[in-house]
Amino acid sequence: RAEDSFAAILPRANVLFRVTDNLNVFATVSKGRRSDTVQLGAQATPNGPIASLTPVLAETVWNYEVGVKLSTPLVSGSVGAFWQDYKNFQVSVLEGGNPIPVTRSAGTATAKGVEAEISVRPTSWFNLFGNVAYIEAGIDNKPSIAANFRGARFRLQPEWQASGGFTIDVPVGDAFRVFATPSITHRSSLFFETPNTAATLQGPVTLVNVRAGVGFGRDGKQFEIVGFARNLFDKDYLLDAGNTGGGAAFGIPTYIPAEPRLYGVQLSARF
Secondary structure: OHHHHHHOOOOEEEEEEEOOOOEEEEEEEEEEEEOOEEEEEEEOOOOOOEEEEEEEOOEEEEEEEEEEEEEOOOEEEEEEEEEEEEEOOEEEEOOOOOOOOEEEEOOOEEEEEEEEEEEEEEEOOEEEEEEEEEEEEEEOOOOOOOOOOOOOEOEOOOOEEEEEEEEEEEEOOOOEEEEEEEEEEEEOOEEOOOOOOHHHEEOOEEEEEEEEEEEEOHHHOOEEEEEEEEOOOOOOOEEEEEOOHHHHHHOOOEEEEOOOOEEEEEEEEOO
C-alpha cells in the first residue's frame, strides 16, 4: 500500500559547523518507527475457540538533538541535549490473568535530557574521565491516556547516571610498566516494568570497580599480570525484575539478582 511505502521513509537531517579545528557544534533531526502489530488472542465458546485480533498502531518518534564537541591534546569532551516525541508508544503488559504479555499502545510519551562527558590527559601516563546524564523519560500525563500508564517512567531508565575514574599507565624503564584503572558508577532509581509498580522498583545503585597490574617484556606490553575486582563493596541489587518466567503465572514478579563482588587475576601474553 502507498501508506506503507511512505511509512518506510524515515527522514534524517544532520548539520555540523566547525567553529575551530578543535570545536564543533551539531544538530540532528530524525524520525524512527516501530511497526504496527496485530495482537492475536482467542476466546472459548460452546462452539469452540474464536480468534480475536487487536491491532496496535505503529509507534513513531521524532528525535531532536543539539550539542557541542571539543577535542584538544589536554581536554576532550562533549555536551548534548535531546528531545524525543513519541506517538502510540508500545508497551508489553499482562491482562486478565494471562501469563503471556501482550502489546498495547500507551499513547504519547516524551524523553528529554542532557548528557556530558569529559576526558583530561595532563600527561601521557595519566587520564581522568567522567560522564553524567540527566534523562526524564516517560509516558505523558494526559487525561486521554489510561490511568495505569499516565505519567509512568520508561522501564530501565534512571533519571540520573554518572561515572568517573582515572587511568594511570606508567613506564618503568624500557621493558616494565605499572597500570591501574579504578572507577565508580552511579544510577538513580529505576523501574523494570511499565506500568510502574513498587514491586519492580530498584533503588539507587553505586558500584566501584578496579583493575590494576604490571606489564613486562617488549615495550612493557608483551606480558601482563592483572588483578581486578568488580562490585568491590559487594552491593546487592537487581539486574532485572518483571512479569516473566514462572512468576507471571502466579501474578508476582520474577527477580534476577545482579552480579555480586567478583575478583580475580588474569595473565596474558602477546607474541
